[in-house]
Amino acid sequence: MSETTAHDAVDFAPPAEVGEMELYHAKTWIGKYVWSQDAKVIAIQYGITAIAIGLVALVLSVIMRLQLGFPNTFSFIDPSNYIQFVTMHGMIMVVYLLTALFLGGFGNYLIPLMVGARDMVFPYLNMISYWVYLAAVLILVASFFVPGGATGAGWTLYPPQAITEGTPGSDGGIILMLLSLGVFIIGFTMGGLNYVVTVLQARTRGMSLMRMPLTVWGIFVATILALLAFPALLVSAIMMLLDKLIGTSFFMPAMVSLGEQTAYDGGSPILFQHLFWFFGHPEVYIVALPAFGIVSDLLSTHARKAIFGYRMMVWAIVAIGGLSFIVWAHHMYVSGMNPYFGFFFATTTLIIAVPTALKVYNWVLTLWRGNIRLNVPMLFAIGFVFTFINGGLTGLFLGNVTVDLPLSDTYFVIAHFHMVMAVSPVLVIFGAIYHWYPKITGRMYDDGLAKVHFWLTFLGTYAIYYPMHYLGLEGIPRRYFAYGDTAFMSESSQDLNAAITIAAIVVALAQLFFIYNMIVSYFRGKKADPNPWEATTLEWQTADNPPKHGNFGPELPAVYRWAYDFGVPGAADDYIPQNVPPKDVKKA
Amino acid sequence: MSESVQLQPGLKGLVADWSSDQRAFKGVPWGKAMMWIFLLSDTFVFSCFLVAYMSVRMTTMVEWPNPSEVFALEAFGTPVPLLLIAIMTFILITSSGTMAMAVKFGYEKNRNVTFWLLIITALLGASFVGMQAFEWTKLIQEGVRPWSNPMGAPQFGAAFFMITGFHGTHVTFGVIFLIIIAIKVRRGDFDHERPGFMTGRKGRYEMVETMGLYWHFVDLVWVFIFAFFYLW
């Protein structure tokens, strides 16, 4: 190692192991921007589609809040609608917004650029992946318009009620929902295989796995989780479709519905719950791990300081990924499963808190004595750390069987998971979009608007979710259309609900600042510097800004150091990009 | 670390080796790596199916039919248990053999032999699917349906049709791709690195091996289905 650098930096990059990849250069506008095989364009297609459908889910949540805050006021919301909106809101947010945006959006944009590849390894498959995803979204949207409307089974789709008469949308709605999920999984698999193989096999010279930015690590491990977790959802969707369409009894026990004995007999509803949560819990980490990775890079870059404990961070991501497959039944403490299971799953759940807490400490230690620049991405990143700690702590409560039993299905749960897997990842998404906006568009966003957006969103979400913890402790149940006069509810809880609703409306409206900023800055923003944040990773060192098809100039960059050389003693600048060998570093 | 590739002993060296430069799996082409990872994902699909089958077999309140009787075939006047399925299994495993040989001759750039081995593999696969269709017909004629079963638990029909159907679909796709690859071999696409019709990628003999991975996987899955459905 040379004297100027703190971490592994060498003057040598091994020779290329494989030849340059063949790229298909489209000639027509449609080939370049519609049927595009360029991962960056596909990323933007994914991103815009995901955000568009996410806005639908946001509107649904506002409608739900209107009903809860001001019951008996809005005649267009009836109890069936309400539960349909709950279901579609949850499913869209988790699968069609967050999963698609982190993996399809950021994965596609950042993986090839950050590991120094020209594109994903199989661009054609990558293109198909997006169109299949779009089909899944369209099927989902169609389910609002079939007779009976969208499914109202709750995003967990538990049988028997999901496909039984009497549940809203138990005809067309649930069928289209299951179909859409199946299509989504097929499309995702095509993309996911690409992301994994690109990381494993297509890195540039010198880019060992242990030199990759944590963003790539997070997306990489999350993709592996998704490839192994989605199968359980696919299988349960197929089996439920069979139960619904041709009358098999996989999940359906013998039962009486609307006064009549159904034809079902001998199936196991608990089986569905196990399959669903075998997917569902890793899913939480599918959206959390990319957020972890991205936030690590945002914190490090804007604090001008190496990430604290890089290797530990990598191992924590891997460990969390592995453990996430053996905690699923903590969602089923009240399902009637064997109590010994609860004991086992509570233990594993608490174990997973260890690597998670480790990451939080490392983020805080990265900020410690850093040269913090409070740019907008940094605001969001710090907001994430706060929010994630909050949500994580309530998770410890819910992970313990005896504490969970009374809190299960109350607003405490709603508050917990919105903090930990809704607001936290969304804050990272905003931070990441602001951070890479100058790279993606070549222009700068409006700083003032972005700050307004941040403060309204950040404070607003606390105004929404903090009070929900109290509601939950009082025992107020989730998925209820109206509460009426109930003895255990204090009178003031209705005032709290009204306040929450007002906050939710403010937060929803605040997103207009974001959308306006994104669109207007694209046309009128001031030209951005190729590396406005003085970051070290490869995507900021491209020849063109924004990068062209093929990402880099005629020659691929070679990597000589890890991604976190900030404030290296003896160097002139406070950062050294990954593609600068020690011998070329300007001395102070 | 310097130009030398000397690894430290122990865990550190292991990690350095795995995370090493450019490629985690040295000498493994992209398509092959992708197929392996896809198969890993597909393994989870089939595992979920089999676990679900075992689970409903335990929860259903009705007697499970005896596989030796249900899957028996009349031969020379006596019912022979598992006759058809033994033949099917034998055929599928044989096809794995011809597939492996196709890979070998492919790398030797022996176009003609590779082509015929691929075609034989495809024919064996197709006959497997044909026999499966025969078995389905037989069961349906005996009154077994996904939602009902005169011989016992309705879940028997449900799980059987679902899982063998899903596997049969895999075999069918395999047969289609075997034929496509065979045609490519015949035309000499892999010798001339002719770009693919849709993907525009240069053809290489590796594709035969990648195809082979899929085919062996489908075989292996069958062995598990066989064990869990017919022998349990």
Ligand code: HEM
């Ligand atoms: C301003 C933003 C949001 C608001 C105001 C909001 C509000 C709500 C409300 C009122 C409910 C239903 C409560 C009930 O009656 O049970 C709910 C459920 C849910 N939300 Fe959100 N939410 C927001 C953002 C998100 C995000 C970003 C996610 C992504 C993970 C998310 C995931 C869910 C899930 C999974 C459910 C459960 C659905 C179910 O019970 O089936 N939400 N949300």
Ligand SMILES: [Cu+2]
């Ligand atoms: Cu969980």
